[in-house]
Amino acid sequence: MTNYNDYPDQLGHFGPYGGSFVAETLMEPLAELRAAYTKYKDDADFKAEFVADLKDYVGRPSPLYFAKRLTENYQGAQIYLKREDLNHTGAHKINNTIGQALLAKRMGKTRIIAETGAGQHGVATATIAARLGMPCVVYMGAEDIKRQAANVYRMKLLGAEVVSVRSGSRTLKDAVNEALRDWVTNVDDTFYILGSVTGPHPYPQMVRDFQTVIGQEAKQQMQTVNGKLPDALVACMGGGSNAMGLFYPFLDDASVKMYGVEAAGEGIETGKHAAALTAGQRGVLHGNRSYILMDDDGQIIEAHSISAGLDYPAVGPEHAWLKDSGRVEYVAVTDQQALASFRELCLMEGIIPALESSHALAYATGLASEMEKEQTVVVNLSGRGDKDIHTIASIDGINL
């Protein structure tokens, strides 16, 4: 049986995936980061500070909420929502930025940079930079800046400089490129807080570890309310950090089925989607080998999703490996399906979910309806939908 704790290897490989594929200038800084992370991840003071921040600043543990009306509506398995939307800053992203910022402080770094797509990771990074009193630069695609004006303004209120990225497709992937360019230029004093389980080693492992608090809590909470493990876990997939955080503590529990839900956009068959695991190919982008959307020449294709946070043409390398190993099933849900689930949760449970998380809800409700009533499904409600109301309003023909 595969021991999931043995991965990644020393060079950051998850089977054939992962690794470090960056410019030579960044290899030593990555080695320093690896050394610091290895040192502090088991350090008692570091862990205590991380746990205390998650409790007092983020508001953890996040509740595990039984969605009664939603469950009744689908007449199948009991649907539980892991309420990451209730975290400070409104999403799971803060778990990781706190962990990396504590590391940055210990490494003596004095400047923070980050990339962001929807702006959630940018807001979470700006938040923690403000708290530590460090200057913060967030790179964001010019297209995303247009789509997520409220988050741009939040970052500015928090003191961050938001740099509009106008190269390439002007979205998240180009923001990552620009953050890498900044880092290669300012390696001495700068810490790059990467937002997902992507990038070069050790980021996929480190971000996963900081996010596993989601799965650890969920496991304990299910034990408390139901006395047993859940039967299925469902999470949406952009880079895959909220999914990795939920799944990881359950990987060795063979009875627990796991589903990573990608964005099928306008439909896989239209080519306008962001489903790298469903429809991508093996390749190398942003420092690691994984599944990526690309054309016949190996050029990266722009991703499409109504949800800016899922609008990324690749996926974290550990997910690529979990797909190949068969441990996690990866599926895809369209914009329309996600929108229907968004509205459904608003009306049935009084919760406005992020469009990202609405993808997980869309798959989970269908899944639950095919399961037995005594079974349970945990959905990672990774973020709240306040940031998306302009998108929804414009679909409804309303100008807020």
Added chain:
Amino acid sequence: MTRLAKTFESLKSQNKKALIPYITAGDPLADGTVAIMHSLVKAGASILELGVPFSDPAAEGPVIQAAHERALANGVTLKKVLADVATFRQQDQDTPIVLMGYLNPIEHMGYAAFAKAAAQAGVDGCIIVDLPYEESRDLCDELRTNAIDLIFLIAPTSSDERIKHMCEAASGFLYYVSFKGVTGAGRLDVSAAKQRVEHLRELSGLPIAVGFGIRDPASAAAVAQFADAVVVGSALIAKLAELSNPTTEQCNQTAMAFITSLSAVI
């Protein structure tokens, strides 16, 4: 002996340094690359560095990023770049050609297929910006089988331990990146680069090229004092990018004029 080895040996015997201009294939014109390559040789280039355009050139500054975008808009693919090299080789059997690009298009073609096609086209070396030596063994083996050198970039941050490993895997020449940053940033510190190059010579007998930040005859001449080869990229691309709706002839003249000004002083 490979073209690269021959070129460095011949220059050494004449007490000369190599000038290595960089252009992105398919920029600014889809079909103008081969003509520019011949013009560069006429102007005194000893080795040509040909950029393979990529959608996500994370190590490039704005000038070369824009060149990649123009080339991709012109429909340039890795296959087309190799076809250009093959066309160039019909008239020039001697000037070494080094491809510079990112791993994904090569990985997508397949290492073995790429190495074979590149050798058939007449490629002499590859610089792959996002392929550190730790991950390079499989491609290195395929390239070596086809007598193509894998050329490693060495950075100001590279430790001696890393450099030793890279020198073991490297062939052709070493490429020293003169500063921490992206291509074309104006941060060249000549004395720091000199110190590092002298240190590299203690670790490797391979010829050493220096690139990033060389933009004019003065900086080229300064670097040629201590390096075996001088690479100039962004400054040349910027000259070509200044031409509005250029003809092949204008591109050739512009490239020739600039490279002649550099080859005259090194």
